[in-house]
């Protein structure tokens with residue numbers, strides 16, 4: 294390990310933590326200080342520099358959280374009122390620790406704003422050291438960082454309490470913080486922490502109800518007088534629990550959300566013969582730590598589900614005059630190919646309804662996503678949702694055939710054009726998709742010379758097959774897909790800018806499987822499809838522990854890999870239950886180190902004093918790094934910004950430049966000289 298850390302072991306021993314009197318608190322503050330010292334190579338008792346992002350960088354990071362922020366407005370109003378009265382600033386960050394929204398409603402909080410507690414600042418623990426937001430995101434738990442517990446000397450007069458914001462699959466999507474000037478006793482901050490935790494719970498419940506608006510959401514409570522709580526589960530049509538909120542998992546003492554998720558409702562809350570109906574509080578008996586407890590379940594009012602159920606009932610009981618069974622608009626919508634490709638992923642559901650509206654409007658659609666994320670499935674769903682559904686759907690994977698053949702594959706050729714070609718000539722894919730849809734997969738691999746011809750086809754709707762002179766009129770819908778960053782290809786001159794704009798009238802980003810909030814639903818869908826292909830397999834299920842393993846795995850090959858894994862497990866299983874032992878070794882790999890501050894994504898209840906340190910990047914035991922590896926790691930963490938990496942390493946910029954040269958590390962000079970985060 295490098296000794297150029299700017300402080301000696303003697304300094305390290307002098308790490309001082311103001312005793313809080315709370316052992317648990319001391320532990321997480323100590324771990325954070327240790328990370329600052331050993332991993333981020335920060336020197337204690339020196340000032341930390343706050344990094345501010347530009348308006349557009351903040352906007353870009355806020356965009357995915359926009360809906361959540363507007364849905365939770367009422368909850369934010371409540372915490373703002375309390376914060377205003379007590380002189381706190383309210384900050385909301387994404388998982389990187391970038392403040393995407395802040396509220397300063399009092400003169401104290403205006404003052405705090407001037408000191409950096411405002412929208413746009415970056416509170417990543419790696420950059421700023423121990424602090425409320427950064428440490429909360431790293432530890433994935435609520436924290437208060439009070440006065441001298443902050444690593445940076447210039448933050449010693451702040452008191453910050455933060456809690457992670459948790460999405461329905463248990464992964465953090467940001468953090469909420471209230472901060473003020475530190476005064477009095479640290480223990481008084483317990484109230485602030487409580488307020489942040491309660492608010493984070495309320496936000497989690499709102500996001501949860503929205504994510505499962507088409508399922509049954511049940512509130513569970515220990516009191517019959519307060520049946521509606523933030524302790525929620527979502528149950529699908531076959532009575533399987535598909536998600537649970539953090540407050541519920543903590544109340545029931547579950548260390549892992551898959552102690553509930555994946556189980557049948559009746560079985561999880563055993564000996565409960567009652568039926569859940571609207572506005573009835575169902576009393577149930579459960580065992581907690583060996584003792585019986587009464588638990589009250591209430592089915593929350595859900596108009597979408599009620600409409601769907603009513604539609605299903607009436608469809609089942611009365612055929613329409615035409616003899617065709619009727620469905621409500623809701624049921625019809627969720628039956629469409631686009632909605633079934635979207636699963637229950639909130640972002641994709643939104644994209645499905647947008648695509649549904651534009652699919653016949655002549656707007657070109659570009660699909661982006663890693664390999665195996667379902668781009669072709671989405672393209673087919675678009676075709677099947679369009680007016681061209683009964684016409685051909687033709688695909689051409691530009692990366693899968695040699696460059697020299699793409700042109701003839703696309704445009705076809707006339708009789709006798711090539712030696713070795715078909716005597717009668719060949720109809721190209723463009724002509725073959727006339728009337729229907731042409732799906733150009735991996736468009737980023739289209740040779741630049743051919744891009745001009747493709748652009749012409751799209752603009753003029755006609756082609757001239759190779760070796761022919763007469764143009765042929767075509768009418769087709771072109772959908773393109775890529776896993777590459779086309780804008781970057783454009784900037785490198787490898788992709789025509791005019792073609793990029795021509796094919797990307799509307800862009801759909803398909804999330805990787807590891808990012809999806811609806812993993813249990815996707816697993817179930819892929820499994821059902823496989824079961825349909827096998828005799829007597831209709832009752833095959835995945836056991837909760839196996840489901841847990843599948844949901845925690847990082848899935849570099851996305852849904853395609855999931856399909857292979859389930860195919861393997863189907864062969865290995867004995868009986869109708871797929872157990873962990875039936876899964877291939879690959880899915881038991883350690884969670885990969887995460888790029889975001891939040892560390893490895895966790896499916897266990899992540900907060901309220903349950904430390905996820907064992908799963909975070911920080912907690913995974915690392916072998917010692919060589920100086921070169923360490924430099925690469927710190928440069929990577931600081932996005933190759935030399936000034937920032939030098940600061941993180943505790944060395945000067947010129948020393949870092951010398952080391953970069955010594956180890957022949959690649960550095961992008963433009964990025965290296967700038968301090969603005971990429």
Ligand SMILES: Nc1ncnc2c1ncn2[C@@H]1O[C@H](COP(=O)(O)OP(=O)(O)OP(=O)(O)O)[C@@H](O)[C@H]1O
Nearest residue numbers: 634663664665666667668669670818819852853856
């Ligand atoms: N929503 C889904 N539900 C069930 N299975 C799916 C879903 N999406 C994709 N799959 C399955 O995953 C596999 C990969 O899907 P697809 O070929 O559409 O991915 P892709 O992104 O086009 O991959 P590539 O980039 O490698 O071409 C296919 O077997 C497909 O059937």
